[in-house]
Amino acid sequence: MSGMKAAMKIKRIHGIVMLAVAGVVTVVVALDFLAMRQPLPIFPGPGVTEVRPLSAYFPAIRGSRGDTEVYFLQGQDPGGTVLVLGGVHPNEASGHVAAVILVEKAAVQAGRLIVIPRANGSGFTHSDPQEATPQEFGIPTPSGVRRFRYGSRSTSPMDQWPDPDIYLHYPSGQTLSGNQTRNLNRAFPGRPDGNFTEQVAYAITEIVRREKVDLLIDLHEASPEYPVINAIVAHERAMPLAVETVLGLELRDIKIGLEPSPQNLHGLTHREIGDHTQALAVLMETANPAQGRLRGKTSEELILTGKDRMYINAYGAKRLYVDFDEKGHPLAGRVCRHLAGIDEFLKAFSAATPGRAVVLRSLPQPENIRDQGIGAFLN
Amino acid sequence: MVIVYQLIVLFILGITIWTALDEEDRYLQATAALVAIPLALRLLMIK
Numbered sequence: 001m002s003g004m005k006a007a008m009k010i011k012r013i014h015g016i017v018m019l020a021v022a023g024v025v026t027v028v029v030a031l032d033f034l035a036m037r038q039p040l041p042i043f044p045g046p047g048v049t050e051v052r053p054l055s056a057y058f059p060a061i062r063g064s065r066g067d068t069e070v071y072f073l074q075g076q077d078p079g080g081t082v083l084v085l086g087g088v089h090p091n092e093a094s095g096h097v098a099a100v101i102l103v104e105k106a107a108v109q110a111g112r113l114i115v116i117p118r119a120n121g122s123g124f125t126h127s128d129p130q131e132a133t134p135q136e137f138g139i140p141t142p143s144g145v146r147r148f149r150y151g152s153r154s155t156s157p158m159d160q161w162p163d164p165d166i167y168l169h170y171p172s173g174q175t176l177s178g179n180q181t182r183n184l185n186r187a188f189p190g191r192p193d194g195n196f197t198e199q200v201a202y203a204i205t206e207i208v209r210r211e212k213v214d215l216l217i218d219l220h221e222a223s224p225e226y227p228v229i230n231a232i233v234a235h236e237r238a239m240p241l242a243v244e245t246v247l248g249l250e251l252r253d254i255k256i257g258l259e260p261s262p263q264n265l266h267g268l269t270h271r272e273i274g275d276h277t278q279a280l281a282v283l284m285e286t287a288n289p290a291q292g293r294l295r296g297k298t299s300e301e302l303i304l305t306g307k308d309r310m311y312i313n314a315y316g317a318k319r320l321y322v323d324f325d326e327k328g329h330p331l332a333g334r335v336c337r338h339l340a341g342i343d344e345f346l347k348a349f350s351a352a353t354p355g356r357a358v359v360l361r362s363l364p365q366p367e368n369i370r371d372q373g374i375g376a377f378l379n
Numbered sequence: 380m381v382i383v384y385q386l387i388v389l390f391i392l393g394i395t396i397w398t399a400l401d402e403e404d405r406y407l408q409a410t411a412a413l414v415a416i417p418l419a420l421r422l423l424m425i426k
Contacts, residue, residue, distance in 0.1 A: 015400035018412035
């Protein structure tokens with residue numbers, strides 16, 4: 001009898017020790033996950049004249065993880081307004097980094113530039129399950145390594161849950177897979193009484209309406225096996241402007257495709273902002289192998305260098321929509337494409353509508369970023 | 380809806396901890412302790 005009691009006691013002690021170890025592991029990983037909820041700093045440059053929270057346009061999201069910084073770069077001369085979105089999908093690094101460079105290094109002479117580098121603030125607070133992506137990546141700068149968050153494509157389920165079986169887009173009634181309900185770029189134009197993601201989309205749409213935005217440029221990335229890659233997607237009203245931009249980029253030796261915004265695919269910025277507001281709406285895509293299904297090891301190095309042996313093999317098998325060799329698709333080159341695209345869009349827009357011109361006083365030469373690295377162009 | 384989810388997770392976490400303490404097989408005790416980690420993170424709405 002006493003032997004049985006002793007065995008039970010030992011069993012309990014084993015269980016308590018194992019649970020204590022599990023408790024320690026829980027605390028360590030919890031602190032790691034909670035750290036992602038702290039936004040990494042952005043250092044506005046002298047070109048930034050005002051910073052407002054997104055909630056200034058829709059107070060219901062104030063204090064939530066959907067609230068994010070909106071940077072205003074006002075020029076001395078009158079002109080129009082251009083809105084640049086980065087981080088609509090927080091796992092598409094080049095759009096986020098390009099928007100940060102605008103905030104830190106750009107200045108405007110005429111008109112106004114509005115930049116939202118973390119459009120889906122909630123998506124930056126977590127990473128995609130089972131994708132093994134790093135939570136951050138580091139860019140070497142003269143003053144040390146600058147960290148950037150590598151988030152998820154979707155709003156965190158901590159902020160919006162559960163996903164329905166079928167996502168019904170408002171107002172089109174389009175049906176999509178249930179997990180798309182947390183995809184900000186399927187939620188536009190949004191609605192004030194909608195779910196969390198729809199409310200964030202509504203707040204951004206309100207900026208477009210209230211600030212009389214003339215042109216919206218949404219910065220994205222996609223996997224190399226995705227057909228719409230190294231391309232501009234333009235709403236039909238923005239197509240003439242996009243054509244001018246493509247020509248300008250080709251003259252800079254940057255090859256880029258042009259796709260019309262599908263009229264029957266709803267929720268995306270280039271479709272809904274173009275349909276529901278006065279703004280011209282375009283989206284730009286670069287090639288990010290860290291997002292692809294064919295990738296090998298997923299690491300900071302892959303995000304930064306864009307080099308992946310598996311993708312070289314896939315290119316050899318003619319499975320990709322972009323060239324892919326041992327040089328890869330480095331982040332610096334992807335950021336260069338976005339900034340050069342913005343530069344050309346502003347030039348084309350200003351030439352077409354001189355009364356609403358948006359002219360930059362300073363912007364790092366995108367080709368220099370590609371050749372010298374991103375770090376030299378961050379504060 | 381979230382509170383219902385949390386109550387379900389709390390219930391499963393309770394069973395898991397009970398298993399970790401009461402199970403005779405040490406392998407199963409260790410398995411239960413490992414399973415408790417994601418359940419605790421979900422209960423606390425951390426991940």
